[in-house]
Amino acid sequence: MRGRTYERRPSRIVVRAVDPPAADASGASRTGGVHGRHRLAALTDGAPVQRIIPPVVYPTRYPLDGALRVHADAVGTAVDTLNQRVDDAHTQALNWTTLGNVNSRLVNQWYQTAGAYAGNPDVEPSLVHARFGYAIESLACQGLNNTRVGGLTVRTQVGHGHTRPDVVLEAAGDEVAWIDITSEGSVGHILGKEGSLWGTRPFVRELIYPRLELRSILNRTADPYFAEYGELIAGERQAELDVKNARREELFRKFTQLSESNDWTTGTGNAAAKRRTTRDFFIAEAADEGVEEESRSMIMTKGALVELGINPGPFGFSGGDRQSNARLNEVVDAASADEIALRQTQLHSRTTLRVLGELSGTPVDDRRLQELRETFWVDPGARSTALAAIALKGVIEDLNRLEAVDNYVEAHLPEDNAMVQRFQHELEAQLTGPDVYQHDRIRTWRATTTQLVNRGRVLADVLHAVDALGRYEAHNGIHFLNRPAALTQLYQRLSAYPPDATAAADALRWIQAQQQPQQAPVIHQQPPPPQGGNNGNAGGAARVESMVID
Known part of the structure; x- marks a missing residue:
């Protein structure tokens, strides 16, 4: 009907x-x-x-x-x-x-x-x-x-x-x-x-x-790279799903037409003859797709019917008959392969061309962007080129984040501090962007960018802790000659590079503990044990503000 x-x-x-x-x-x-x-x-x-x-x-x-x-x-x-x-x-x-x-x-x-x-x-x-x-x-x-x-x-x-x-x-x-x-x-x-x-x-x-x-x-997804990457992967899988579903629906129609054209119903006619006819039909369908193996053919045929959501009763099969969907999946895969490859190649080409257009006029290096365009025209359907292009969308966001960190450092952190100077050199190198516009290289560059943005936050916290320790020492008449071992250890941890977030937190907790009423002198109380970071030479104290980078 x-x-x-x-x-x-x-x-x-x-x-x-x-x-x-x-x-x-x-x-x-x-x-x-x-x-x-x-x-x-x-x-x-x-x-x-x-x-x-x-x-x-x-x-x-x-x-x-x-x-x-x-x-x-x-x-x-x-x-x-x-x-x-x-x-x-x-x-x-x-x-x-x-x-x-x-x-x-x-x-x-x-x-x-x-x-x-x-x-x-x-x-x-x-x-x-x-x-x-x-x-x-x-x-x-x-x-x-x-x-x-x-x-x-x-x-x-x-x-x-x-x-x-x-x-x-x-x-x-x-x-x-x-x-x-x-x-x-x-x-x-x-x-x-x-x-x-x-x-x-x-x-x-x-x-x-x-x-x-x-x-x-x-x-x-907030990150444009992951949003684009997810869209690409989802598009690839959707293409595969659509093609395979279409092939399965085609087989559904053919099996159903076989039953209706012969006026088959459950419990009527010669069940063995109906099974053989159905098996031969499915073997022919499999052969058309290059699937020639015929062992366990009855099991495979019933399995195909059940997998397609068809009641196997009208085809002569009983509920106790064994079944397997292995051949159906093999036939569907073989029948779908070329169409899936074509659709996915078209998806890659459309994605690369669209993103290249969106990247024009952005902070992305023009010379390297032109190299990516040339790579695209050599093989427009290459997935690797599409991945490189969408990764560059994330680079634009990362360059903005790096600029924000750099501006904060210049405005709020002491320029004569050794750790600040080292961090600024790292920022300057990263702000030049990825050296090669290849997907893996861009992802590595982006991972480093995230590390540097986080490092900027930690550095601000560390310098804030150093400043707090300096004010504590000044208030309590502590100087280099009478500084207790507890403070010396904290300064050593705070001078480590890359900066150690746990050291900053431990320093502030230690100061808070000294300001609480104690039954015994507190100046020699040991700080919490180190949880990371390397020893180094502490820089001078500096009053800093907390850094917030979106």
């Missing part, structure tokens, strides 16, 4: 009617391809769809007459309300950084998984897409159980054997509607479930949320 197809457009989803769809008990039309297996195409630019995806309506065996006609409007009202909740839940799930305190195990798992991916986009956490969906279901159904919507009673996660609708609508204790919440990439999967009872209720609906774009997890 054909329904509607959804086409890609740059800024919107367009729905084109193909054939008049079938009607269910409510008289509403059903959208979808064979067995409802349609896909709402995700926008390639990752922009959110601005309108709510309409529910998918499935035909049932119940005619729209008598009491069912009375419930039709109520079901429609309830479904519209629930669909709005699903859309709101999808928005909440995308804003995952706000979900840290939500009292839900499923939402918390999504929060942790999204955070793991944002911290390291090179590694896709397992179950990231599933946990996104579970979080949406949990948020959408939160507080719904045993409430009334549209005059009907709402139940959530009602089990019927192996079938568990997300939402059940009841009228006077009778179940009148089953509702499933699912990703646009899995529309129609309820019809392929083994032992499915989805056709046994008068009204059946699927509420659809957009498929997760991995890059959307990273939309709150």
